[in-house]
Amino acid sequence: AQSVAQPEDQVNVAEGNPLTVKCTYSVSGNPYLFWYVQYPNRGLQFLLKYITGDNLVKGSYGFEAEFNKSQTSFHLKKPSALVSDSALYFCAVRDSGAGSYQLTFGKGTKLSVIP
Amino acid sequence: GAGVSQTPSNKVTEKGKYVELRCDPISGHTALYWYRQSLGQGPEFLIYFQGTGAADDSGLPNDRFFADRPEGSVSTLKIQRTERGDSAVYLCASSKAGGPTGELFFGEGSRLTVL
Numbered sequence: 001a002q003s004v005a006q007p008e009d010q011v012n013v014a015e016g017n018p019l020t021v022k023c024t025y026s027v028s029g030n031p032y033l034f035w036y037v038q039y040p041n042r043g044l045q046f047l048l049k050y051i052t053g054d055n056l057v058k059g060s061y062g063f064e065a066e067f068n069k070s071q072t073s074f075h076l077k078k079p080s081a082l083v084s085d086s087a088l089y090f091c092a093v094r095d096s097g098a099g100s101y102q103l104t105f106g107k108g109t110k111l112s113v114i115p
Numbered sequence: 116g117a118g119v120s121q122t123p124s125n126k127v128t129e130k131g132k133y134v135e136l137r138c139d140p141i142s143g144h145t146a147l148y149w150y151r152q153s154l155g156q157g158p159e160f161l162i163y164f165q166g167t168g169a170a171d172d173s174g175l176p177n178d179r180f181f182a183d184r185p186e187g188s189v190s191t192l193k194i195q196r197t198e199r200g201d202s203a204v205y206l207c208a209s210s211k212a213g214g215p216t217g218e219l220f221f222g223e224g225s226r227l228t229v230l
Binding site for chain 1: 119146148150155156157158159160163165170171173174206208214215216218219220221222223224
């Protein structure tokens with residue numbers, strides 16, 4: 001079975017500092033990994049994905065994520081946080097070895113960027 | 116429309132009543148997904164369609180829940196004999212193709228409250 005863990009319920013970071021939101025996964029085959037962001041009272045918005053190739057993927061709003069197969073991680077990063085980055089972030093995974101295209105989400109991490 | 120449209124945005128009902136939630140996906144998207152999100156949790160998979168057929172309904176919690184997509188576009192999630200535990204935000208998403216690498220585009224959700 002595929003699963004995702006986001007070990008931090010909340011991350012606080014000062015504006016202008018780098019940010020990291022952690023994600024680890026478990027799959028039987030190869031992982032397809034995604035990050036989504038959810039602003040209050042809004043739907044989930046796609047940020048970026050890792051399918052294959054370069055371990056560092058770049059996405060919307062200056063975010064990037066690094067795939068690490070040995071650590072089964074896919075941490076979300078941004079070099080310089082903005083107050084407007086404050087939101088709920090979800091990591092998600094699909095298992096290439098599964099028979100379904102079901103996308104499994106983590107519980108989410110609330111990011112607060114402090115001015 | 117430009118995005119995934121869900122109606123109603125809010126639904127309040129009494130325990131034991133029947134509820135229908137509608138999803139209109141992005142035009143041309145063949146895959147459609149339903150998720151349920153409870154407060155403080157990540158989206159929980161319910162069902163996904165590839166065209167008109169349910170490709171994976173393993174997330175439906177019990178036989179009170181049913182969804183269809185008769186013409187391969189609009190989908191309706193139907194909940195019979197609602198219970199207070201059904202209260203959640205029901206999210207719909209669509210994807211351009213049914214493969215495992217495509218990202219999902221989410222609607223803003225239908226908030227269901229069962230009194």
